Amino acid sequence: MYLNFIEKKNDFLRAAGRTYDSGIQTGTGGNLSVRLDDHLMIVKPSGFSYGACSEENLTVTDFSGTLVQGNYQPTRESVLHGNLYKKFTEIGGIVHVHSPYAILASLHFDQVELVTMHSALKLKAPIPVIDVKTQAVEEQELYKVFDAFEKNPSLTAFILRGHGIVAVGKTAEKAGQTAELIEETAMIFWEDEKMKRLNNNQK
Numbered sequence: 001m002y003l004n005f006i007e008k009k010n011d012f013l014r015a016a017g018r019t020y021d022s023g024i025q026t027g028t029g030g031n032l033s034v035r036l037d038d039h040l041m042i043v044k045p046s047g048f049s050y051g052a053c054s055e056e057n058l059t060v061t062d063f064s065g066t067l068v069q070g071n072y073q074p075t076r077e078s079v080l081h082g083n084l085y086k087k088f089t090e091i092g093g094i095v096h097v098h099s100p101y102a103i104l105a106s107l108h109f110d111q112v113e114l115v116t117m118h119s120a121l122k123l124k125a126p127i128p129v130i131d132v133k134t135q136a137v138e139e140q141e142l143y144k145v146f147d148a149f150e151k152n153p154s155l156t157a158f159i160l161r162g163h164g165i166v167a168v169g170k171t172a173e174k175a176g177q178t179a180e181l182i183e184e185t186a187m188i189f190w191e192d193e194k195m196k197r198l199n200n201n202q203k
């Protein structure tokens with residue numbers, strides 16, 4: 001159990017560092033988490049950047065976002081993570097980022113198409129855009145997220161419209177890599193659509 005916790009903590013810190021270094025999340029936004037068991041998770045504390053996540057500010061909450069261990073509060077966004085862990089037992093890590101191209105594409109399209117060979121190979125299905133009323137997906141709107149996964153069991157992510165990517169994986173590191181790939185794909189998808197429209201207008 002103890003070793004298991006160390007592995008999970010290391011996954012959390014590695015994913016936080018990698019996501020920060022990739023530049024897809026600036027400032028203190030976004031949130032990542034790692035499942036510890038059937039009711040606890042490690043989450044990024046509120047007000048800290050991905051780059052500032054460390055052993056000193058390690059934060060453990062239950063799946064409803066209530067603080068269990070640590071000196072800092074988690075964000076309200078943690079509740080979505082907890083609900084995903086509760087519903088889908090195979091999810092081990094979640095990375096949520098406010099990355100610009102995914103947000104931009106979500107303002108104009110209902111899904112990000114897998115326009116690159118690599119994204120089609122790795123992600124399997126277009127990334128759906130989900131509309132919710134609040135920043136921290138409330139209980140009554142969770143069905144929209146669950147529906148997307150139930151419609152497509154190989155789904156590894158979705159985009160909250162105008163807000164950002166939520167990527168899931170067996171580990172947080174895998175979820176982070178998925179978020180990076182989606183941001184890159186969203187950029188190419190967006191530029192490709194722009195170019196197509198430009199070409200059509202010139203005809």
Ligand SMILES: [Zn+2]
Nearest residue numbers: 030077098164
């Ligand atoms: Zn967010």
